[in-house]
Amino acid sequence: MPTETILARRTRNMGASAIREILKVVSRPGMISLAGGIPAPESFPMDMMQEITERTIAQYGPAAFQYDLTEGFPPLREALTHYLAGKGLSATPNEVLVASGSQGVLDGLGKILISPGDHVALEAPTYLGALQAFAPYEPRYLEIATDDQGMLPDALETALARQPVKFIYMVPNFQNPTGRTLPAERRQAIADIIRRYDTLLVEDDPYGDLRYHGVPVAPIKALAPDHVVYLSTLSKVFAPGLRMGFCLAPEPVGRWLVLAKQGVDLHTSTFNQALATEYLTGGHLQRHLPRIIALYRPRQQALLGAMKRYFPGDFNWTVPEGGMFVWVRGPAGMDMQAVNRQAVARNTAFVPGTFFYARPGSGRETLRLNYTMADEPALDRAAAILGEVFSMARLEMEAPRRVG
Structure with a gap:
């Protein structure tokens, strides 16, 4: 054929x-x-895995092996609210969506947001996986200028003033590929800009826990919660093969992400989510x-x-x-x-x-x-x-x- x-x-x-x-x-x-x-x-955490696995099976039994909610395993969504609170993000379990890696969220966002020809603004350079996730939906990219501290707010505002932008994508913490971290004052400036232009920002934070020097910086989601989709993963701090991502999205966006996910995988592996729950609630992380x-x-x-x-x-x-x-x-x-x-x-x-x-x-x-x-x-x-x-x-x- x-x-x-x-x-x-x-x-x-x-x-x-x-x-x-x-x-x-x-x-x-x-x-x-x-x-x-x-x-x-x-x-x-290989020395912990047997204990985590045994505790997971003892705690959840057959429920850990059953079909579950598209939105995510309820105990994990509850555990993630406490994890996110440590980053300055307030959320209820119903606001948390679990995905098969944060890459699954990126693809879902492309599916529900991008029509052919839509503008997507992003850093230059940016995460290759995001380009791969968005490209099939035929966006036009607007590369926003950066310096040694990341995206330049003035350059972003100039781009938003010139043409409609469907959303902005960025990795503010230890960016892939540059390793740069956007400072607090730029985060506040970008939060002000996206509120002023009523534009959605996708804040990808897979590396935020891997800080070796300095002090953490508050997520942009904490500064403009109604205009930011925050996504992250446990791949870098637990085990990447478990494919455990999650996001906090404004309610309408989150509702459509759930619908998109139902057509892809129904839900993320229940057992892997149960393992992640024990990893978080048992103090292992x-x-x-x-x-x-x-x-x-x-x-x-x-x-x-x-x-x-x-x-x-x-x-x-x-x-x-x-x-x-x-x-x-x-x-x-x-x-x-x-x-x-x-x-x-x-x-x-x-x-x-x-x-x-x-x-x-x-x-x-x-x-x-x-x-x-x-x-x-x-x-x-x-x-x-x-x-x-x-x-x-x-x-x-x-x-x-x-x-x-």
Whole structure:
């Protein structure tokens, strides 16, 4: 059967994740991969899992294995209200929607909000998974200018004044891919702007618990609750394979997200939700989160220190207060896709930054590094190799000028 005659038009906007394709290439033995945004297996609470599982079965019995509400397992929704209160977000259980990872919420938002040609405003660069979730619904992206502290409120207001925007998407805490955190004064400015223009903001917060330095900043949802969909996940602080995401949305948006979810999976795995409930209510997260921080903080410090030692002087990078990523900018004209192929040949890999831009061809000289999946000695070796590869690439760039 010729598939081109049966596929929907929207499939033209669907493609394989560039990062996952890179991960296939770099999965061979001996490779030091700084490419994936993957939690370290050592961060999983394996020593707690038997107790959590036994308590879950004892507490909920067959109910943990039955069909359940589309909105989510009621005990988990209750537990999440207490978790969210610790972030300054007030919610009732009925306002919490559980999803199969926060990616499920992003797809649902695209399905219920985006008509072909609608404008969606987002940071430049932004999370690749959001671009993949929204693209099949054929939006037009408005890339909002950023600096070392994230989105510029003035640039956002200028964009909103010029044309209608269906919604804004951003990752304010330890952004993927840059690691930047939006400061409190910008959050307040953006909250004021979205209220003034009566515009919806999607606030994606998968990394907020992974803070290694500084103090937490209140979510934008707390500043403009009626104009913000707040979504997060337990993937980075529990186990990503359980696919446990959740969101708080204004009531009309939340109601439509439930309808969209019913057509996809009816509901998220009841047993996984029950495990997450015990993880939260049993105090396991409070005990385990400091161990995750103690694992990742020295890895981040090791990578940043090695970059300072080995990278050429015309490279610059972010110094995040938490999260999983460092964003690097090389000299103008350097093609990091070509450079990554050279690095892979030396058993080291990263993600070229161009994949995180909605506008094709942008960010050719940028790259994203992840530090959660490698230990400190491996991070030092990888940075040394990358420093050599970057220096060679710079010499190759300069060679034609010298000849000329």
